Amino acid sequence: MDNNHSEKDLVARAKHCPEAFGWLYDQNYSAILNYCIRRTGDVELAQDITAETFVKALKNIGRYEWRGSSFSAWLYRIAGNELTSYYRKGANKTVSLEYLRESQGFDPSSQAELEEELIAAEEQLARFQEFLSCRQKISQLPIKYQEVITLRFFACRSLKDIAEILGKPEGTTKSLLHRGLKKLRRFF
Amino acid sequence: MTGKADYEKLQNKLDTLELPEIQMPAYQQRLRKTLLASSCFEKEITPSPFQHKVRARIYRFMPAAWPLVATLAVLLITLGTYATFFTAPQVVASLTLQVNPVINMTISSRNKVITANGLNADGQTLLARLDLTSQNVNEALRIIADALRKDGLLSPERRIIIALHPIGDSLGAADLAVLSGNVRRTIDEYLAGQEISLEVTSSELTAELMETAGDAGLLPADYVDLVAAVGVPLAWQVLSLYRELGLSPESFKEKLDDITEAIIELIEEKGLSEKEALLIIKNAIKADPMLKNFDGLLESGSDILDENMDERSDSERPRRGQTKPNVPNEHEAEEYESDKPTRDVPKPDAAGEEKIETEEGAEHSEYELQESIDDYQE
Numbered sequence: 297m298d299n300n301h302s303e304k305d306l307v308a309r310a311k312h313c314p315e316a317f318g319w320l321y322d323q324n325y326s327a328i329l330n331y332c333i334r335r336t337g338d339v340e341l342a343q344d345i346t347a348e349t350f351v352k353a354l355k356n357i358g359r360y361e362w363r364g365s366s367f368s369a370w371l372y373r374i375a376g377n378e379l380t381s382y383y384r385k386g387a388n389k390t391v392s393l394e395y396l397r398e399s400q401g402f403d404p405s406s407q408a409e410l411e412e413e414l415i416a417a418e419e420q421l422a423r424f425q426e427f428l429s430c431r432q433k434i435s436q437l438p439i440k441y442q443e444v445i446t447l448r449f450f451a452c453r454s455l456k457d458i459a460e461i462l463g464k465p466e467g468t469t470k471s472l473l474h475r476g477l478k479k480l481r482r483f484f
Numbered sequence: 485m486t487g488k489a490d491y492e493k494l495q496n497k498l499d500t501l502e503l504p505e506i507q508m509p510a511y512q513q514r515l516r517k518t519l520l521a522s523s524c525f526e527k528e529i530t531p532s533p534f535q536h537k538v539r540a541r542i543y544r545f546m547p548a549a550w551p552l553v554a555t556l557a558v559l560l561i562t563l564g565t566y567a568t569f570f571t572a573p574q575v576v577a578s579l580t581l582q583v584n585p586v587i588n589m590t591i592s593s594r595n596k597v598i599t600a601n602g603l604n605a606d607g608q609t610l611l612a613r614l615d616l617t618s619q620n621v622n623e624a625l626r627i628i629a630d631a632l633r634k635d636g637l638l639s640p641e642r643r644i645i646i647a648l649h650p651i652g653d654s655l656g657a658a659d660l661a662v663l664s665g666n667v668r669r670t671i672d673e674y675l676a677g678q679e680i681s682l683e684v685t686s687s688e689l690t691a692e693l694m695e696t697a698g699d700a701g702l703l704p705a706d707y708v709d710l711v712a713a714v715g716v717p718l719a720w721q722v723l724s725l726y727r728e729l730g731l732s733p734e735s736f737k738e739k740l741d742d743i744t745e746a747i748i749e750l751i752e753e754k755g756l757s758e759k760e761a762l763l764i765i766k767n768a769i770k771a772d773p774m775l776k777n778f779d780g781l782l783e784s785g786s787d788i789l790d791e792n793m794d795e796r797s798d799s800e801r802p803r804r805g806q807t808k809p810n811v812p813n814e815h816e817a818e819e820y821e822s823d824k825p826t827r828d829v830p831k832p833d834a835a836g837e838e839k840i841e842t843e844e845g846a847e848h849s850e851y852e853l854q855e856s857i858d859d860y861q862e
Binding site: 321329427478 | 490491494495497498499501502503505508511514516520521
């Protein structure tokens with residue numbers, strides 16, 4: 297059984313099996329969180345958008361149809377939509393997560409631990425000054441270019457993967473990246 | 485930076501950029517716990533062996549069935565659309581409402597009004613301000629009745645006449661009776677609701693009768709009493725006399741009440757069969773096509789009939805009225821009428837004389853009746 301086939305089965309099981317969904321979550325959490333951090337340069341905001349991404353994935357996994365692309369591509373697409381939505385509409389980003397917190401309950405005992413973890417992450421991020429400088433320049437581009445450049449260079453996805461995530465043909469994605477880089481060149 | 489070199493340099497810079505790789509295990513675990521505890525997961529339904537078997541059969545059949553199902557669906561949608569938008573509704577009945585005004589409506593198989601026409605000037609004036617097309621027939625009747633009431637036309641001395649007849653073959657006698665009852669009930673309920681006391685007469689007719697009456701310029705009010713007294717078939721024969729004998733519409737309409745009374749009297753009081761009564765009426769009209777002395781002719785014919793019957797009674801023949809007279813052969817009667825001119829009636833010989841016989845063999849000569857009418861005229 298190849299990886300795709302096993303991921304397909306896992307996604308099918310994840311529709312009604314929390315353990316299967318948990319496995320997919322573990323496999324993709326870190327990648328999505330870091331993608332969000334690298335897009336936003338803000339750990340706390342990235343946490344919220346990551347949480348929102350997985351809440352939406354959980355809510356919609358029943359309607360998810362396997363079409364050959366990886367599950368992670370679907371998660372990147374959700375995360376990208378959430379980020380776009382955040383940049384276009386501003387705050388109000390954690391409605392679903394708050395709902396889950398209220399209905400399922402978050403463990404308040406670990407609040408201090410979480411705060412420590414957040415501070416440590418922000419300190420760690422601050423050490424990557426060159427990256428933050430680049431990110432700041434990229435953030436001045438239109439969102440469509442930000443998306444394609446961060447997926448290519450910050451999430452290290454191939455052009456084929458980016459095309460799947462954006463739902464665009466590979467050639468279009470390549471042109472988009474090329475134009476984005478040409479625009480970005482002005483800021484260096 | 486400019487040029488291709490700068491572009492490649494930027495690309496290289498981004499490729500080699502050291503990226504932050506942040507792990508947040510506590511937050512990850514907390515979110516995981518929250519997500520997995522949610523009720524978003526579908527319940528897994530394990531089919532029973534029987535369900536599994538049925539599903540397997542359905543799934544095996546489905547690939548072959550899909551094209552058929554798709555074709556049928558397209559066909560149904562096409563036919564449905566065609567039937568709904570491109571075919572005219574089928575007219576099954578005609579309803580004439582006479583108060584006066586006189587209004588005629590054609591009705592579809594779904595009891596909807598297809599057309600509404602005024603049969604006189606008042607009817608046309610009334611319909612000019614009412615929109616009855618596509619209304620349910622009951623609703624249309626309520627609208628008409630309401631308009632008539634507002635115009636003060638539902639006064640107690642008036643009479644509402646409803647005449648219904650089928651159009652085509654799709655409405656059977658039973659269906660027509662149901663529709664007629666429905667129409668009558670609607671009018672009665674409206675009048676009761678408005679506390680109006682008015683005579684309502686409803687009649688189920690035939691298309692032939694309506695057509696014949698229409699040719700003579702008659703409206704339902706002119707002949708509903710005749711229909712009620714003698715039934716649709718005889719009423720139609722009476723109305724057909726107008727065409728058969730080539731009468732003027734005005735005089736026929738004027739004398740129709742007299743004809744109606746006469747035929748009722750001949751049948752009910754003198755005990756004649758329908759054919760006998762019709763023959764006398766016909767001969768009387770033939771003798772006086774302008775119907776100027778129709779009453780006298782009718783009386784004379786009737787008296788002769790009485791005398792003949794009295795003579796027969798003397799010779800111990802059964803009295804008229806004691807036995808029901810036979811209906812003469814229709815073909816013979818028609819042949820007689822078509823062959824013999826009114827004023828030139830040949831005296832029949834013993835073998836060929838046309839007679840109207842009673843059940844017991846008592847007979848009187850039609851010739852005698854005709855002769856008496858001729859004598860009267862002379």
